[in-house]
Amino acid sequence: MATVFIENEWIETAKLLGDVRSIVREALRAYFVQQCQQRIANADDKIGAYNRKYNCDYSIFKKSVQTDEEFLNKIESQNPLWEQDAIEWEYRVEEKQTWTSQLAAILKR
Numbered sequence: 001m002a003t004v005f006i007e008n009e010w011i012e013t014a015k016l017l018g019d020v021r022s023i024v025r026e027a028l029r030a031y032f033v034q035q036c037q038q039r040i041a042n043a044d045d046k047i048g049a050y051n052r053k054y055n056c057d058y059s060i061f062k063k064s065v066q067t068d069e070e071f072l073n074k075i076e077s078q079n080p081l082w083e084q085d086a087i088e089w090e091y092r093v094e095e096k097q098t099w100t101s102q103l104a105a106i107l108k109r
Contacts, residue, residue: 036103040099046089054082
């Protein structure tokens with residue numbers, strides 16, 4: 001377990017509100033939930049932009065560029081830098097999964 005130092009004024013205020021340890025834990029939990037939700041929303045925004053740009057979700061896009069020559073030719077002609085988009089798109093999908101898992105773990109406690 002780690003030790004964290006908190007301003008005395010905050011401790012005194014927490015004492016007025018109840019059990020300091022419980023209050024600090026709940027405050028941290030609320031902060032972490034908020035941060036996870038914010039990162040999920042940010043990833044969703046970026047994923048949504050790519051979904052609209054390529055008119056499909058990432059899993060379909062990835063499969064299509066690997067197996068559908070017509071799809072790939074169309075993508076290459078319309079978006080010469082599609083590979084860079086695909087790298088970031090994949091990263092954002094993985095990022096969303098990571099933060100969603102982290103949020104689920106926090107909410108279980």
